[in-house]
Amino acid sequence: IKPEYLRSFQFESRLMLSTWIVVRIDGCHFHRFCEDNGFQKPNDEQALELMNSCAVSLLEMFKDIIFAYGVSDEYSFVLNKDSLLYQRQSSKIVSALVSLFSSMYVMKWKEFFPEKEFKEPPYFDGRSVCYPSCEILRDYLAWRHYSTCFWLLVKSGTSKTEVQSSLKGTQTREKNELLAQFCIDYNALPIIFRMGSSVFRDKMNQHEMTLLNTVT
Amino acid sequence: IKPEYLRSFQFESRLMLSTWIVVRIDGCHFHRFCEDNGFQKPNDEQALELMNSCAVSLLEMFKDIIFAYGVSDEYSFVLNKDSLLYQRQSSKIVSALVSLFSSMYVMKWKEFFPEKEFKEPPYFDGRSVCYPSCEILRDYLAWRHYSTCFWLLVKSGTSKTEVQSSLKGTQTREKNELLAQFCIDYNALPIIFRMGSSVFRDKMNQHEMTLLNTVT
Amino acid sequence: IKPEYLRSFQFESRLMLSTWIVVRIDGCHFHRFCEDNGFQKPNDEQALELMNSCAVSLLEMFKDIIFAYGVSDEYSFVLNKDSLLYQRQSSKIVSALVSLFSSMYVMKWKEFFPEKEFKEPPYFDGRSVCYPSCEILRDYLAWRHYSTCFWLLVKSGTSKTEVQSSLKGTQTREKNELLAQFCIDYNALPIIFRMGSSVFRDKMNQHEMTLLNTVT
Amino acid sequence: IKPEYLRSFQFESRLMLSTWIVVRIDGCHFHRFCEDNGFQKPNDEQALELMNSCAVSLLEMFKDIIFAYGVSDEYSFVLNKDSLLYQRQSSKIVSALVSLFSSMYVMKWKEFFPEKEFKEPPYFDGRSVCYPSCEILRDYLAWRHYSTCFWLLVKSGTSKTEVQSSLKGTQTREKNELLAQFCIDYNALPIIFRMGSSVFRDKMNQHEMTLLNTVT
Ligand SMILES: Nc1nc2c(ncn2[C@H]2C[C@H](O)[C@@H](COP(=O)(O)OP(=O)(O)OP(=O)(O)O)O2)c(=O)[nH]1
Ligand SMILES: Nc1nc2c(ncn2[C@H]2C[C@H](O)[C@@H](COP(=O)(O)OP(=O)(O)OP(=O)(O)O)O2)c(=O)[nH]1
Ligand SMILES: Nc1nc2c(ncn2[C@H]2C[C@H](O)[C@@H](COP(=O)(O)OP(=O)(O)OP(=O)(O)O)O2)c(=O)[nH]1
Ligand SMILES: Nc1nc2c(ncn2[C@H]2C[C@H](O)[C@@H](COP(=O)(O)OP(=O)(O)OP(=O)(O)O)O2)c(=O)[nH]1
Ligand SMILES: O=P(O)(O)OP(=O)(O)OP(=O)(O)O
Numbered sequence: 121i122k123p124e125y126l127r128s129f130q131f132e133s134r135l136m137l138s139t140w141i142v143v144r145i146d147g148c149h150f151h152r153f154c155e156d157n158g159f160q161k162p163n164d165e166q167a168l169e170l171m172n173s174c175a176v177s178l179l180e181m182f183k184d185i186i187f188a189y190g191v192s193d194e195y196s197f198v199l200n201k202d203s204l205l206y207q208r209q210s211s212k213i214v215s216a217l218v219s220l221f222s223s224m225y226v227m228k229w230k231e232f233f234p235e236k237e238f239k240e241p242p243y244f245d246g247r248s249v250c251y252p253s254c255e256i257l258r259d260y261l262a263w264r265h266y267s268t269c270f271w272l273l274v275k276s277g278t279s280k281t282e283v284q285s286s287l288k289g290t291q292t293r294e295k296n297e298l299l300a301q302f303c304i305d306y307n308a309l310p311i312i313f314r315m316g317s318s319v320f321r322d323k324m325n326q327h328e329m330t331l332l333n334t335v336t
Numbered sequence: 337i338k339p340e341y342l343r344s345f346q347f348e349s350r351l352m353l354s355t356w357i358v359v360r361i362d363g364c365h366f367h368r369f370c371e372d373n374g375f376q377k378p379n380d381e382q383a384l385e386l387m388n389s390c391a392v393s394l395l396e397m398f399k400d401i402i403f404a405y406g407v408s409d410e411y412s413f414v415l416n417k418d419s420l421l422y423q424r425q426s427s428k429i430v431s432a433l434v435s436l437f438s439s440m441y442v443m444k445w446k447e448f449f450p451e452k453e454f455k456e457p458p459y460f461d462g463r464s465v466c467y468p469s470c471e472i473l474r475d476y477l478a479w480r481h482y483s484t485c486f487w488l489l490v491k492s493g494t495s496k497t498e499v500q501s502s503l504k505g506t507q508t509r510e511k512n513e514l515l516a517q518f519c520i521d522y523n524a525l526p527i528i529f530r531m532g533s534s535v536f537r538d539k540m541n542q543h544e545m546t547l548l549n550t551v552t
Numbered sequence: 553i554k555p556e557y558l559r560s561f562q563f564e565s566r567l568m569l570s571t572w573i574v575v576r577i578d579g580c581h582f583h584r585f586c587e588d589n590g591f592q593k594p595n596d597e598q599a600l601e602l603m604n605s606c607a608v609s610l611l612e613m614f615k616d617i618i619f620a621y622g623v624s625d626e627y628s629f630v631l632n633k634d635s636l637l638y639q640r641q642s643s644k645i646v647s648a649l650v651s652l653f654s655s656m657y658v659m660k661w662k663e664f665f666p667e668k669e670f671k672e673p674p675y676f677d678g679r680s681v682c683y684p685s686c687e688i689l690r691d692y693l694a695w696r697h698y699s700t701c702f703w704l705l706v707k708s709g710t711s712k713t714e715v716q717s718s719l720k721g722t723q724t725r726e727k728n729e730l731l732a733q734f735c736i737d738y739n740a741l742p743i744i745f746r747m748g749s750s751v752f753r754d755k756m757n758q759h760e761m762t763l764l765n766t767v768t
Numbered sequence: 769i770k771p772e773y774l775r776s777f778q779f780e781s782r783l784m785l786s787t788w789i790v791v792r793i794d795g796c797h798f799h800r801f802c803e804d805n806g807f808q809k810p811n812d813e814q815a816l817e818l819m820n821s822c823a824v825s826l827l828e829m830f831k832d833i834i835f836a837y838g839v840s841d842e843y844s845f846v847l848n849k850d851s852l853l854y855q856r857q858s859s860k861i862v863s864a865l866v867s868l869f870s871s872m873y874v875m876k877w878k879e880f881f882p883e884k885e886f887k888e889p890p891y892f893d894g895r896s897v898c899y900p901s902c903e904i905l906r907d908y909l910a911w912r913h914y915s916t917c918f919w920l921l922v923k924s925g926t927s928k929t930e931v932q933s934s935l936k937g938t939q940t941r942e943k944n945e946l947l948a949q950f951c952i953d954y955n956a957l958p959i960i961f962r963m964g965s966s967v968f969r970d971k972m973n974q975h976e977m978t979l980l981n982t983v984t
């Protein structure tokens with residue numbers, strides 16, 4: 121056996137330095153999982169709070185995550201643009217985060233659903249994306265917000281045009297607020313997404329997390 | 337917002353067609369996790385059986401996994417060389433597998449440790465590697481076997497020379513058996529690793545899993 | 553200035569070990585270049601011989617190239633599957649080969665076209681592809697042969713059905729011959745492509761190149 | 769033959785959008801090439817002018833190159849950060865540029881060295897690197913400037929300390945000028961590198977190239 125030879129088949133994709141790393145996780149087959157567990161439509165408050173609680177745990181354990189945004193069955197974690205977590209190896213970062221999130225989700229389930237026992241195990245896919253500027257990062261967050269809300273509302277029965285107009289208003293204001301705040305001072309983010317949740321570190325007290333869970 | 341623009345920052349690393357995909361997961365900080373939970377040294381039978389049970393679940397849920405090999409806090413899953421799981425996108429494959437494994441690990445914990453409650457959540461990192469031939473794949477498995485056993489025994493107090501000679505014998509026989517069997521008929525793998533566990537599909541009955549848990 | 557920081561933006565894509573590396577180069581805008589220089593249709597013998605002569609030079613300078621196949625304005629160079637040329641870094645391999653080919657093409661031009669002076673400089677794009685088995689490599693060569701000939705003949709006025717039937721015959725025989733010979737003994741390749749040229753090393757005398765230029 | 773299957777082995781590494789693409793080419797074995805052709809040490813004016821002339825041709829043919837910087841046997845070409853040249857496919861960009869440069873170098877040789885005939889063909893390697901901000905790009909250029917000059921002078925006999933102090937002065941001024949000008953108005957770059965050459969587009973007249981060839 122030649123360990124060095126065998127190891128050299130591992131290709132390491134290191135994420136570009138000095139860019140914002142976003143790790144997005146998304147529930148696998150959550151259409152079925154939500155149905156099996158009788159989640160309320162379009163948003164089940166307990167289910168969302170469980171997601172948020174797991175996200176808070178991730179920010180507590182990984183100091184390089186500076187912000188997280190969740191909506192529907194997905195959560196995006198934004199790492200500091202100078203983060204050197206796992207030397208920026210994509211598969212390590214993505215796998216560790218998605219794995220910890222999954223563990224937490226199962227562990228905390230009873231806390232949010234004391235009466236329910238799930239049949240099939242919940243699990244998530246994950247990916248990393250880099251964005252080279254905070255303007256594009258802001259657009260990314262607005263995109264996840266808009267498109268996920270859009271489909272969630274449409275699937276739950278609201279007409280497409282109704283959804284479009286109800287979301288339109290929130291778009292510009294949010295983008296402006298995000299621009300004003302995230303790019304300039306991302307440690308303190310009083311953004312208000314009409315739907316979706318944001319987790320960020322407290323400005324004064326780096327160890328406290330603030331959760332903005334604003335489901336309408 | 338320009339979804340197509342934002343999506344195009346996603347780079348998709350697709351794993352080379354017609355090669356064996358190995359997904360290896362490994363417990364994060366398991367030195368601490370094993371200690372915190374009072375696992376026996378060097379191998380805690382209950383802990384290994386929990387790992388094996390999770391691996392069996394993965395083979396049940398992902399039909400493209402043809403074989404799995406676990407030792408210490410790691411498990412390697414081998415996908416069929418013609419698998420098109422998630423169109424061979426590395427991050428989807430790795431994240432889904434590591435996430436499901438983590439979920440199962442927490443869910444099944446009580447079954448194997450009815451009396452214990454873990455303090456910190458267990459989680460795993462994951463990666464994918466491709467091997468272009470079954471000879472190299474066999475060497476990979478032998479490597480994981482050898483090196484992991486080596487360090488496990490050394491850390492638990494056995495002297496390096498003792499470990500080397502005790503492992504030496506198993507090496508050649510295994511390699512020959514693996515070569516004879518895996519490369520020719522990987523659906524039926526009566527390999528016997530002296531340490532470590534192997535999970536593979538039953539030759540006759542594709543739906544049954546056979547677990548060879550052979551801790552010495 | 554922090555050289556290490558700046559250098560770390562370089563990502564190195566190393567080509568998978570133990571696979572066949574193919575570098576394919578293709579003339580940029582050769583539709584125009586061939587016209588500008590009054591090449592005969594569909595194949596200009598002098599032009600093809602110039603291409604072949606450059607290919608022979610590449611095999612002389614890069615010992616890791618074991619075989620080359622050219623048709624129309626493109627040439628594919630196959631590297632030994634265990635080649636460690638430039639540590640298998642894709643951009644170094646591709647750039648060095650395409651650069652040397654381009655230099656040779658301009659240098660040798662006068663030899664093949666003593667009377668002509670080109671207006672615009674000829675140049676080529678290049679890429680690398682890895683193939684994990686010699687069967688797939690053989691299919692690759694058959695593909696380049698077939699598809700390039702197909703379009704060359706169609707563009708020069710032959711009807712599609714005529715081309716299809718004239719190429720059909722050559723296909724199976726070639727594939728069988730390639731299979732029989734390339735996979736088993738790629739050092740001696742007496743393949744006869746009806747169109748297209750092959751360059752390979754002489755079996756007995758590693759330093760001599762044999763060129764099979766078989767334009768019909 | 770299954771073209772789609774064979775084509776799918778091609779992996780396309782697309783360079784991250786909205787980042788500065790730098791293509792750097794470097795003469796292969798130019799230690800030998802310079803010696804063989806009796807170039808003057810440390811800088812042969814004719815040789816540098818040949819390099820510069822080729823660089824100017826590249827800017828003329830590829831409108832997305834906004835700036836080029838050359839020193840010793842290397843040249844760096846900076847593409848507009850929003851360039852979509854070859855859909856930002858790394859191997860196409862690098863190969864086309866290095867190929868065209870090589871062709872030009874051979875074509876123009878006689879113009880700069882009417883009396884000389886080279887023995888071995890000149891060729892270049894090439895690579896691409898992305899930088900996410902113009903500050904880092906500026907540091908990149910300063911790095912290439914500094915390190916290449918450093919070694920060139922040392923190899924030609926100047927003592928290391930002498931070189932260090934002679935280069936020190938130029939460093940800060942250049943960096944400030946580059947910062948002031950390149951980041952703000954990269955279309956008009958009156959930078960003066962003490963050694964090395966810069967090519968950039970004329971501010972007023974996009975079609976004229978300005979060459980600052982400032983060998984001391
Ligand atoms: N009832 C209910 N359903 C929800 C809630 N949050 C998410 N979902 C459902 C709605 C969608 O069908 C699904 C999320 O859409 P996806 O595009 O992620 O699809 P899904 O997870 O089924 O498939 P995937 O494995 O991600 O491709 O989850 C909720 O709070 N309540
Ligand atoms: N007591 C005990 N320890 C075990 C058992 N299986 C694995 N371990 C421990 C021994 C090693 O310290 C550790 C595995 O080594 P690793 O190289 O994976 O290190 P660790 O997981 O601590 O760090 P990592 O996050 O993977 O870099 O797990 C077991 O059955 N019993
Ligand atoms: N007259 C003539 N034309 C040839 C000969 N060999 C190749 N060509 C021309 C025919 C095709 O138009 C062209 C090769 O097709 P390609 O698909 O490579 O197109 P082209 O090089 O124009 O564009 P590209 O930059 O590769 O995308 O070169 C030849 O021997 N004689
Ligand atoms: N005499 C002379 N030599 C020069 C001139 N410009 C560059 N050179 C030589 C000095 C160096 O030995 C060489 C450039 O250094 P490199 O690090 O690029 O090494 P070289 O090209 O030999 O090897 P490589 O293939 O790039 O790894 O070219 C010049 O104007 N005059
Ligand atoms: O990128 P994918 O395959 O997950 O495609 P999707 O699920 O349609 O889109 P997304 O997960 O990006 O919302």
Ligand SMILES: O=P(O)(O)OP(=O)(O)OP(=O)(O)O
Pocket residue numbers: 362
């Ligand atoms: O590859 P890494 O960083 O996980 O390094 P390691 O933990 O020393 O090695 P391995 O996990 O491959 O046993």
Ligand SMILES: O=P(O)(O)OP(=O)(O)OP(=O)(O)O
Pocket residue numbers: 578
């Ligand atoms: O891959 P590309 O972009 O060069 O596409 P093509 O020129 O149509 O195809 P090919 O060069 O592979 O024949």
Ligand SMILES: O=P(O)(O)OP(=O)(O)OP(=O)(O)O
Pocket residue numbers: 794
């Ligand atoms: O990156 P390489 O291998 O070309 O290494 P180098 O030639 O030492 O360095 P550089 O070409 O980046 O100056």
Ligand SMILES: [Mg+2]
Pocket residue numbers: 146
């Ligand atoms: Mg998805």
Ligand SMILES: [Mg+2]
Pocket residue numbers: 146147148149150151193
């Ligand atoms: Mg989902």
Ligand SMILES: [Mg+2]
Pocket residue numbers: 146147192193194
């Ligand atoms: Mg979703």
Ligand SMILES: [Mg+2]
Pocket residue numbers: 362
């Ligand atoms: Mg590890």
Ligand SMILES: [Mg+2]
Pocket residue numbers: 362363364365366367409
């Ligand atoms: Mg571990």
Ligand SMILES: [Mg+2]
Pocket residue numbers: 362363408409410
């Ligand atoms: Mg381990």
Ligand SMILES: [Mg+2]
Pocket residue numbers: 578
């Ligand atoms: Mg092409």
Ligand SMILES: [Mg+2]
Pocket residue numbers: 578579580581582583625
């Ligand atoms: Mg062409």
Ligand SMILES: [Mg+2]
Pocket residue numbers: 578579624625626
């Ligand atoms: Mg062509």
Ligand SMILES: [Mg+2]
Pocket residue numbers: 794
């Ligand atoms: Mg170099």
Ligand SMILES: [Mg+2]
Pocket residue numbers: 794795796797798799841
């Ligand atoms: Mg050089």
Ligand SMILES: [Mg+2]
Pocket residue numbers: 794795840841842
């Ligand atoms: Mg150099």
